Amino acid sequence: MEIKTDIEIAQSCQMKPIREIAALAGVDEKYLELYGNHKAKVDYRLLKETDAPDGKLILVTAITPTPAGEGKTTTSVGLADGLRKIGKKSIVALREPSLGPVFGIKGGAAGGGYAQVVPMEDINLHFTGDFHAIGAANNLLAAMLDNHIQQGNALGIDPKQITWKRAVDMNDRQLRHIVDGLGGKIQGVPREDGFEITVASEIMAVLCLASDITDLKARLARIIVGYTYDGKPVTAADLKAQGAMAALLKDALKPNLVQTLEGTPAFIHGGPFANIAHGCNSVTATRMALKLGDYAVTEAGFAADLGAEKFLDIKCRLAGLRPSAVVIVATVRALKYHGGVPKAELNHENLEALERGLPNLLQHVDNIKNVFGLPCVVAINAFPTDTRAELDLVEAKCSELGVNVALSEVWAKGGEGGKALAQEVVRLCEQPSDFKFSYDLDTSIEQKLETICKRIYHADGVALTPNAKKQAKQLTDLGFGGLPICMAKTQYSFSDDPALLGAPKGFEVTVRNLKISAGAGFIVALTGDIMTMPGLPKVPAAERIDVDENGVISGLF
Numbered sequence: 169m170e171i172k173t174d175i176e177i178a179q180s181c182q183m184k185p186i187r188e189i190a191a192l193a194g195v196d197e198k199y200l201e202l203y204g205n206h207k208a209k210v211d212y213r214l215l216k217e218t219d220a221p222d223g224k225l226i227l228v229t230a231i232t233p234t235p236a237g238e239g240k241t242t243t244s245v246g247l248a249d250g251l252r253k254i255g256k257k258s259i260v261a262l263r264e265p266s267l268g269p270v271f272g273i274k275g276g277a278a279g280g281g282y283a284q285v286v287p288m289e290d291i292n293l294h295f296t297g298d299f300h301a302i303g304a305a306n307n308l309l310a311a312m313l314d315n316h317i318q319q320g321n322a323l324g325i326d327p328k329q330i331t332w333k334r335a336v337d338m339n340d341r342q343l344r345h346i347v348d349g350l351g352g353k354i355q356g357v358p359r360e361d362g363f364e365i366t367v368a369s370e371i372m373a374v375l376c377l378a379s380d381i382t383d384l385k386a387r388l389a390r391i392i393v394g395y396t397y398d399g400k401p402v403t404a405a406d407l408k409a410q411g412a413m414a415a416l417l418k419d420a421l422k423p424n425l426v427q428t429l430e431g432t433p434a435f436i437h438g439g440p441f442a443n444i445a446h447g448c449n450s451v452t453a454t455r456m457a458l459k460l461g462d463y464a465v466t467e468a469g470f471a472a473d474l475g476a477e478k479f480l481d482i483k484c485r486l487a488g489l490r491p492s493a494v495v496i497v498a499t500v501r502a503l504k505y506h507g508g509v510p511k512a513e514l515n516h517e518n519l520e521a522l523e524r525g526l527p528n529l530l531q532h533v534d535n536i537k538n539v540f541g542l543p544c545v546v547a548i549n550a551f552p553t554d555t556r557a558e559l560d561l562v563e564a565k566c567s568e569l570g571v572n573v574a575l576s577e578v579w580a581k582g583g584e585g586g587k588a589l590a591q592e593v594v595r596l597c598e599q600p601s602d603f604k605f606s607y608d609l610d611t612s613i614e615q616k617l618e619t620i621c622k623r624i625y626h627a628d629g630v631a632l633t634p635n636a637k638k639q640a641k642q643l644t645d646l647g648f649g650g651l652p653i654c655m656a657k658t659q660y661s662f663s664d665d666p667a668l669l670g671a672p673k674g675f676e677v678t679v680r681n682l683k684i685s686a687g688a689g690f691i692v693a694l695t696g697d698i699m700t701m702p703g704l705p706k707v708p709a710a711e712r713i714d715v716d717e718n719g720v721i722s723g724l725f
Contacts, residue, residue, distance in 0.1 A: 174280050175724045178288035181429050190425060193259060193433035193460045194220075201422065203296050206287050209422040210435075212380055212452050215459065222458040223257075224492040224597040228467040228547075229476035229536075231529045232669070233659055235511050236501040239280065239549040239579065240467050243497045243586075246283035246578020247547075247593065248465045249430045250586025256594065258432060259461035260285070263439040263449045263469065264299065264424070265292050266367045268339035268702055271710035275725040277439075281579030283586070285426055285434045289721045298375075298437070299337045299366050301420040305388075305413040306335040306369045312409045313393050313402075314349065317357050323406055324396040327359040331683065332393035333700075337366035341703030368444045368700040373688035375417060376438035376450040377486055384421055385414045391687040401646060403686070423453035430583050433460070442469025443659040444700050446478040446690070451487040458489075463597070470659040472496060472532040473624050480540050481605050481620075482652045482690055490603055493596035494536045494544040495589070497576070498529050500554045500562065506670045515553040522558055526565050527671035531626060531662065533571050539623050541602035545592045547576040550585075609650050613640045613682070616653045617693060621677045625662045631678045636693075639682040643691060646684075654690045656698045664696035 172180070186208045190200050201209040228244040244260055251258035262285065265277035276292035278285045285291060294300070310332055317325055336343065343363035349356035366372060370391055378384035389405035396402060404410050423437040437453035440446050447469030448454075457464035468475030476494065483489065500522065501514040507525030509518055529546065536544045546566050548559065563573040574592045577585030607619040614632065621627040632640065643649060660666035663675045681694040704710075712723035 173725065174276070174284060175288060175722065177282060178278070178284050178286050178429070179720070181286055183286055184427060184431050186425060186427070189427045189431065189433050192431070193425070195425065195460065206426065207290060207296060208425045209296060209419065210425050210456060211422055215452070215455055218459055220459045223462040223464050225454070225458060225489060226463060226465045226493050226495065226593055226597070227476060227479060227491045228465060228495045228497065229472040229532070230470070230497040231502060231532055232471040232473070232506065232661060234502045234505040236499060236505045236514055238497050238499055238502055240497050241277055242280045242283045242579055243495065243547050243549060243576055244465050244467045245279040245285055245428050245434070246576060246583060246586035247495065247589055248432045248434070249283065249428055249583025250578065250590035251463050251465070251593070252430070252432050253583040253587050254590050254594070256463050256590070257461050258463040258465060259435065259457040260428065260432060261435040261437070261449050261453045261457040261464060261466040263467070264295055264436050266299065266365065266439055266441070267293070267337045268365050268367075270724070271704070271713070272339045272702065272708055273705040275709055282429060282582035283578040284429050285436060286429060287426070289724060291426065291436055292724055295436070296424050298420040298424070299439070301416050302369060302371045302375060303335050303337055303366045305416045306366070306371045308413055308416065309391070309393065309404055309407070309409050310334045312407045314356055316407055323402055324398070325394055325402050326397045327357060330359070330394035334361065334363045335366045335369040335371075336363055339365065339702045339704045341701065344699065344701045362701070364700040365441075365702060367439050367441045370685045370688055371413070371417070372438065372440045373445055373685060375420060376440055376446070376448065377483070377688055378421065379451065381414060381418060381421065384417060385410050387687040387689075388413050392684055421452070423450060423456055442475035442478060444656045444698060446482050446654050446688075447475040448479050448483045451483065454489065455487070463593075472536060473662055474655070474657065474659055476536065477606065477620070477624050478654060481607065482654060485605060485652060486689055491542055492601070493593050494542050495547050495593065496529070496532055496536065496544055497547045497549055498562070499549045499551060500558045501551055503529060503562070508669075517555045517558060519557060519561060522561055525670060526562065528669070529562070530565060530569060531671040533566065533569055535624055537569065537571065539606050541604050543596040543599045543601055544571055545589065545596060546571060546573045547589050548573055549579065550575055550577045609652060613644060613649055613653070613691060617679055620653060620655060625677060626671065626673065627663065627675055627677050629676055631676050633678065633680045636679045636682050643682060643684055648684050648686065648691060652690045654685070654692045656692055656694045656700075658696055658698060
């Protein structure tokens with residue numbers, strides 16, 4: 169039997185007109201702004217003008233990622249379809265893919281197999297232009313900042329203390345560190361500069377946390393772009409930039425409505441990376457899904473130590489959200505990889521390696537259940553090579569922690585393969601929970617860092633470089649000490665060393681840089697060698713992507 173690729177499956181789908189999907193979701197046409205036949209934006213006024221009660225919020229997260237793959241988005245989509253299959257009104261809310269990974273090593277982010285959101289090509293490429301608007305707003309602020317210095321620098325901005333970078337939605341290591349303003353006096357003031365990928369821009373975080381245009385402008389105004397010669401912060405408001413930036417973002421602020429292969433309504437909006445930002449789709453899209461569905465399924469990027477921790481400690485705290493249940497996605501193959509099996513040998517049964525890799529899953533489960541106080545289920549994303557003995561071992565180990573395991577077959581069977589997981593999620597949503605954050609805001613920056621590293625990563629502690637200690641004091645003196653922490657850390661390990669697989673012990677996390685995101689409302693802590701501008705691999709996915717004379721795209725995955 170021929171196995172279809174993700175893009176072939178998506179292209180064979182008969183999509184419903186987006187008006188039908190909106191009607192199914194309960195979105196009145198007065199809130200709908202069509203982008204062709206299969207995409208639409210939904211005006212955020214809907215949230216202010218509805219008195220519908222909130223549904224149940226379900227967070228989908230995962231074990232520490234490996235080259236073997238986990239399938240978090242695929243599981244989220246299949247779970248939403250599975251809930252519909254058992255008679256529940258569900259809506260899924262996901263992040264928008266970044267062009268950088270699409271053309272790089274990771275590929276698209278619209279799910280896979282028979283659990284996808286469509287139109288897959290549009291979602292993975294330009295979609296409705298949100299990321300372009302975010303990049304434009306980011307770079308307008310950069311241009312106004314440099315123009316202010318060129319035109320006399322009335323604010324006394326120190327060019328060596330500028331923290332704001334330019335942005336482009338592409339993996340381009342060449343732009344990490346640059347010198348610009350060359351070519352003579354009228355070409356600008358020469359200085360060191362750099363680019364971040366758009367999903368790492370604070371504008372992305374601001375858009376995803378803003379509740380409406382007024383809140384958006386207030387957050388944009390608070391963004392700190394650098395410091396004066398005497399150490400005072402300079403904001404976007406000081407440069408009078410927030411109004412024009414908000415004008416660029418006014419449509420990007422509205423969530424995008426699409427559909428799954430099975431016609432389940434899906435909001436795709438915002439896309440901050442979880443290893444360098446907070447890794448969640450927009451608060452507005454999540455709130456819409458809660459108002460329109462009895463069950464709102466959403467995901468957080470990478471593993472539970474990154475995406476889920478930030479979803480719970482940052483997004484839920486700032487937006488007043490409370491999850492009812494958490495799904496932790498794992499594969500037998502990935503767990504064997506954590507147990508030391510090379511990627512080429514993962515198709516063979518290996519109970520010893522699985523036993524060695526299981527502590528990674530169990531540590532994530534323990535964090536969700538006992539640190540955050542939330543009921544959870546482990547979803548095993550099924551592969552044909554999984555053996556009964558391997559599946560039984562995973563189930564037995566999870567049972568020891570009082571957590572059930574559900575086999576998820578959504579990649580091959582769509583919503584039908586997600587019914588068992590959906591039934592367990594519905595059961596969990598009725599269980600009592602004692603949701604709590606992993607740290608208190610009223611502790612110091614250093615104490616919050618220490619708490620995250622010890623409670624979530626299970627490290628021995630945290631070490632701040634002299635530079636980070638100086639920054640912590642400066643941020644505290646400026647009044648930012650009470651903000652939550654957004655850890656920028658490798659996604660490949662609980663530690664800050666990507667080589668430490670499984671559930672490592674006896675390590676310390678080093679924080680080398682602290683950066684204030686005053687508009688978003690959190691402090692970014694950079695660890696290890698994490699960078700805010702990824703690079704392309706030796707053989708980028710872009711080499712396989714093409715389009716024919718009829719406009720049909722191939723090679724996307």
